[in-house]
Amino acid sequence: MSTQTIAPPAARHGPGRGARLALAALAAGVLALALLASGLLAPSARGAVPPVPGWNLVWSDDFDGPARSLPSSANWQIDIGHNYPGGPANWGTGERQRYTDSPDNLSLDGNGNLRITPLRDSAGNWTSGRIETRRADFKAPAGGVLRIESRLQMPNVTGDAALGYWPAFWALGSPYRGNYWNWPAIGEFDVMENVNGLNSVWGVLHCGVNPGGDCNETQGLGASRACPGSTCQSAFHTYRFEWDRSVTPNELRWYVDDQLFHRLTQSRFSAGTWSNMTEHAGYFILLNVAMGGAFPDGVAGFATPTSATVPGRSMLVDYVAVWTRGGSGGPTDPPTSNTLHLNSGGTLGGAGSPGTVTLASAGGVNRDGTPYQPQTFTASGVTGRYNGGATRFDLQVDAGTTVANGQQVRVSYDRTGDGSWDRVETYHYFATDPVPGFEHYTEARGLKSATGGLGDMANGRVRVEVWNAIGNGPSTLGVGDRSVVRIPFD
Incomplete structure (x- = not known):
């Protein structure tokens, strides 16, 4: 999607040069504000991943690079199509979009952000973008804490124009790779989910068996709240998940802008359920914007695009980072011996x-x-x-x-x-x-x-x-x- 500005012909008579420049600057400012409000012009990222005192940064990407370039292939792999090969159709949730590696759907914006943009063609078919980290070993160290975080802006669209939008920042247990039928036992941490342009962030855990089980599948165990200050759609917010093995019982925690809004403890789950989602190699991280599908929450219901849904509104991601604190083990440096x-x-x-x-x-x-x-x-x-x-x-x-x-x-x-x-x-x-x-x-x-x-x-x-x-x-x-x-x- 592109915009063009057509300059009017020069006036034969009118204000002087200084006044014309002032008017041009004012017009440019108004245009920029309009584009920013529509989501077509990305605000600049805040810069490098911020340091967090007391935490060890083990992996990050701040999406610096030329506009329309794909995210780093060393950090990410791009999902394509309607499902994993041999996995459930429509990504297991009834999503309508086809994921692509086109820069129109998935690319850096040149301002330090990743842009994931759903688009609709003339036949009504939707495309969008989904990526996942190559690393799949993000895990809380024994006796320590894992922190997964992103600063992002949800697609800036609300009301009927937002129907069907389903942005997400989440993590899946590593055993899911290559075996696409062991969900939800391997665990899923939804750090940020949103649907239909509502001013709300959902944090959800999926685990155990489906249907029912310790995580009440397929709904999962979730909580939601409005974004602090500005709405989720109109501004960047920071979304964080922590897996804490330094306390007994262990805890899982969800935050938005450092405000805790969801907590689950190990004591809530059977030993088998907890073991299946925590005693494997770790997790990989995903970012995507789906269009349509069964959002697993009884309040928000289904994400269903309609003729009123407006394409082209991007989720902007400033950075993704993983930290650990305390303990031993967890993601490590490459081994130096066989x-x-x-x-x-x-x-x-x-x-x-x-x-x-x-x-x-x-x-x-x-x-x-x-x-x-x-x-x-x-x-x-x-x-x-x-x-x-x-x-x-x-x-x-x-x-x-x-x-x-x-x-x-x-x-x-x-x-x-x-x-x-x-x-x-x-x-x-x-x-x-x-x-x-x-x-x-x-x-x-x-x-x-x-x-x-x-x-x-x-x-x-x-x-x-x-x-x-x-x-x-x-x-x-x-x-x-x-x-x-x-x-x-x-």
Whole structure:
């Protein structure tokens, strides 16, 4: 969408040069204000991601770059079409738009903002933009806090003209990548949602099973409030989510402009529900503007575009940033060795403090080959040359006095960090004895299955999942300096 200003012909007689310049400046100011109010002219971003005393910035993007360029491919991947390949149609919510990588729908604006713009063609078809972080390991460190934040302006449109607009800033559990049917168990944190141009921000948690369950699906557990001061649509506001593992019980918190408006505690959820949404590698972050679909809230109802809906109103994103505070683990620097220790907090890297984590019972069901409530450990930013070898591991496991328990491991390689697992190795499970004390589960058990191939790693990822494949009781996995995976890269 573009605007043109056509200059009138020069007047033969009229005010002097100074007066004409003053009138021109006034007209330009009026035009700028009108464009700003309509959302066609973006206000400038505030600049770099602001420092937050006491917090460690682990990842950010402030969307600097030339106008109409796509967001950084090192930070983001662009979703295309009406669904993930093999996933639910219409992104699982009945959305009407087709996501594209066209700069008309998705691009930097040259003023330090990302612009996501829904458009409608002459046939009534909608297009828009959706991106997600390449990293999928954003997780609260053990004993610490995770903070996910964005400063953004919702599409500046209200009333009938806004019907169907559904902007969102949110995060999904990493196991969703490649398996698009495990929602909502893997967790979803909706940091900011809005629908139909209402002056309100919703913060919502999705978890458990659908329908019903601990999160009352498909509605989820949410709260909403008006944006402080200026409306959500007319100005930038800062939206934040915190996952706090420094308190007991753990807490999840939602803020707008530093004002808390939603809080949930771990004690509200069953152990299985909490484990499924927190004891995996972490989360990836998404930004999008949908058009139409079942907004999962009983008050706002459906987002349904009509003939009165006005296209071309953008969501503007100044920055997205992730911080941690305190604790150990969480997103880490890339490993510098091919010996990766399984550490508390779900990380792979240098040896941490010795400890243990619990592997959930298989519940008497045969889970051979299929991870079930696994303990997941991930390393990101892995770069190395494939040396022609094979994966090796030594995991310390113990089933105590439980009879007929067996632990299993799956090791996966994403060679380029693009979110796809190029090599997946599942090993035969290890039957532990019913005598207390750690035993060594190694690659000597042999491969049960393998897909894809190994090769050089360039800013890639390694994931290790450990679970109980058989048995009717929990097991213990040693972490820190107790369990290692050696990857075949120099």
